[in-house]
Amino acid sequence: MNFSSKILEESVNALSSLPGVGKKSALRLALHLVQDNTKKAAKISAALIRLSTDIRKCTVCCNISDHDICNICSNPARSGKSVICIVETARDVMAIEDTNQFKGKYHVLGGVISPLEGIGPSDLSIELLVERIKEEKTEEVIMAISPTIEGETTIYYISKLLKDMDIKVSVIARGVSFGGDLEYADELTLGRSIVSRIPYNVQS
Amino acid sequence: MNFSSKILEESVNALSSLPGVGKKSALRLALHLVQDNTKKAAKISAALIRLSTDIRKCTVCCNISDHDICNICSNPARSGKSVICIVETARDVMAIEDTNQFKGKYHVLGGVISPLEGIGPSDLSIELLVERIKEEKTEEVIMAISPTIEGETTIYYISKLLKDMDIKVSVIARGVSFGGDLEYADELTLGRSIVSRIPYNVQS
DSSP: OOOSOHHHHHHHHHHTTSTTOOHHHHHHHHHHHHHOOSOHHHHHHHHHHHHHHTOEEOTTTOOEESSSSOTTTTOGGGSSSOEEEEESSHHHHHHHHHHTOOOSEEEEOSSOOBGGGTBOGGGTTHHHHHHHHHHHTOOEEEEEOOSSHHHHHHHHHHHHHHTTSSOEEEEOOOSOOTTOOGGGSOHHHHHHHHHTOOOOOOOO | OOOSOHHHHHHHHHHTTSTTOOHHHHHHHHHHHHHOOSOHHHHHHHHHHHHHHTOEEOTTTOOEESSSSOTTTTOGGGSSSOEEEEESSHHHHHHHHHHTOOOSEEEEOSSOOBGGGTBOGGGTTHHHHHHHHHHHTOOEEEEOOOSSHHHHHHHHHHHHHHTTSSOEEEEOOOSOOTTOOGGGSOHHHHHHHHHTOOOOOOOO
8 A cells, every 4th residue: 555644554554453454444444534523533542542551450350440349349239149150251241231131240251261272270360260259158150151162161160160169050051042043053052952951831 | 332341431432433333343442452462552542643633635735644745746756747636535546556557646636526415616625726737737637536426527527627728638447347247347337338448459
């Protein structure tokens, strides 16, 4: 690309370092910002600065937070039942929160055990989780971890650690999606959803 | 979306103000920046600040530039033949520069005449163009403007203005794309490319 401006080129290079943003998309975004007269570039710039400096990890659950302890961990309404939902990333917390189906607390592992990528248990917040469970006298943990090979390994590893503690361990249900077409469900999912079929009660 | 962090939410709102970036993509980008430890957010932020403050329009051709006069206008090697290529946007200049087929100067209109969008000739840099042509004693202008209704209107308007001046006016060739399949070319393009067929000389 022949850039008429060095500044434009730098912006395109910076923007195209984002995942899923190629050079052409980055150029489109940069040119949009140059032509924009609503100070959008300044607003985005300020937001990104705060993102890189002011955001931290919750010291309890490792979720993304504006404070040392996140909104969920510091919310007294959520500490009643003593259930911890274990997830991989902060994105998963948001996804579960959006369902409005869980009123306990979370624990963000920061990934899954993956020997191929060199991620071992010590790279995740598993130690902190175990300490936390002892301290909070947690009654149940729900593993809301992706049903991949790495995810299953992580679930196995954690549940082995928790085996001798008096704690209920569950995993989120797997099966065909609501609104999904059986024809397009993969064989493993479909097969497992038959094996782990659930009783159907006609509601009167 | 339930954000665990106000700062994250602000960044997502800021990023999703970009064209083609929805809330979910913005969230993915923001979370990537939070987890990134290469100071990518700071780099992008700095680049965007410069984009909004340091970039200006070339006073001669209205192209995007780091200086008052752009690299192309200030390049003595490009002022010899006195040909001006008229384009809609700075993006078009880059596209033509990438072809390496044009060695003259440009003039960026800043859009096309579009009564529907309320863009009249006075909103574009047409007046500046006419002055420039007189001053630089331009011999030829090439209209590299999209062959849309608005584009054709703009071409017609400008060529009428230049009618009484001793200047050659041309438009870029329209026809089927190289590598394009005739089957998929639209009727108008295909029809016109037959009407304006060009002699084919066998090279010996």
